[in-house]
Amino acid sequence: MKVYVDNGASTKVDGKVLKAMEPYFTEKYGNASSLHDFGRDALEGLEKARTIIAKKINASAGEIIFTSGGTESDNMAVIGAAYANKNKNHIITSAIEHPAILNTCQELEKRGFDVTYLSVDEGGFVDPKDVESAITDKTALVTIMHANNETGVIEPIEEIGKICREKGVLFHTDTVQSFTKVDINVKKMNIDMASFSSHKIHGPKGVGALYVRTGVKIKKLMYGGKHEFNLRPGTENVAGAIGFAEAVKQMKDSNVKHVTELRDKLIEGVFDSIERVKLNGPRENRLCNNVNFSYLGLEGETISTYLSMKGVATSTGSACASASLEPSHVLIAMGMKHEDAHGSIRMTLSKFTTEEEIEYILKVLPDIIKKSRRISPL
């Protein structure tokens, strides 16, 4: 049996998405800037896609900029806001952000900006009060992710948004993992900018979006034509945008319910059948598809490899599995010991995950852990 539970890394493209995209490769392949029928068809598709994504987050179409994905959107928001206001040089973020935010902030530090990296508690939560006290009159941007990719923790971004709006500071949030799983209402949540990525929600890779609230000024990253409201040049990836929008349409509330039930079955099943485990991240305020356990005394690359030999695709926060030989920065920021971070295995489900697949995992995992524990001295 082949079981894919690494949907936090990327997802299967929904068949309906593929179908919706096809005409934009074979018939409506014009450049959306061209004046002829081919161009007009492409432009219509692009704007339709923009409207669908805008509606999903209670924004207007003119506030959605298509990009190449989550990484570009994050870069654009952070660098764009940093350089938009010459009198401000301070950015606030958290220690558990995705590298697309963290490494962008580190680059800005090299260029002379000040960055505050807020710590998180044991559950991985940022305290909104910490955001409030970190804000100074030099703060150009607060960027705190909506949901964490490793632990699934859902941050209190509505409270953070409120604080930022009251203080008159821009608020950006990386919603790459939460989009279509947790409701996002940019008005109610006082969000000024938000990053999205298509391939995490059963859309194609290489396309994403940045929501930029009307009135928010950012400096663009690239120079070229006047595409995407003169903020992101380059011939638009119309098929990608269509696929992204169709993926959004195909994510229903019933999918979230289904995934939540499977997640709970998996979490409870692991607790019931395996000793010395620790659930990483909270039980409540957790993404519907995220299961992340540390199997104490064990190393994650080995568990993940044994699982892979049984057809189960997972990921790990172990130092041994990272290019830097450093354990997951997210787990360490949550106060976890290095050896416990070592044994972390993330399973991220999707709407295509079945109950049989969860049962299969629960059948093979206990034996793998038993086998691994026989080898470990800890």
Add this chain to the structure above:
Amino acid sequence: MYSKKVMEHFNNPRNVGEMKDADGIGKVGNPRCGDVMWLYIKVEKKEGKELIKDVKFKTFGCVAAIATSSAVTELVKGKEVNVIEKLTKDNVVDILEGLPPIKVHCSILAIEALHAAIKDYKEKSKT
């Protein structure tokens, strides 16, 4: 990423376990990623030679660490102490048909555990 040989050792590690009456124990840790290896040897003196009669290991580490541990134990079993003393990580890496560059440090761990166990044996047998 790993050779067939590595995967084979990883999936069927030889000589896993502890030894109550070991003649030498090597307990080493790897500062790079925080892994741990314990290696036990039982030495038999026969016709003036010191032979590794039995060897056991326990490893907290990655696929490469487990595979090299297993390969080291297989390599030394039945061999003379003064012969295996000269083994280096390259001997194990060769047996495993190579390791990804980032995983070479794991093979050093296994060799260090072996040398630590031999040193422990020699110190103990002096008294």
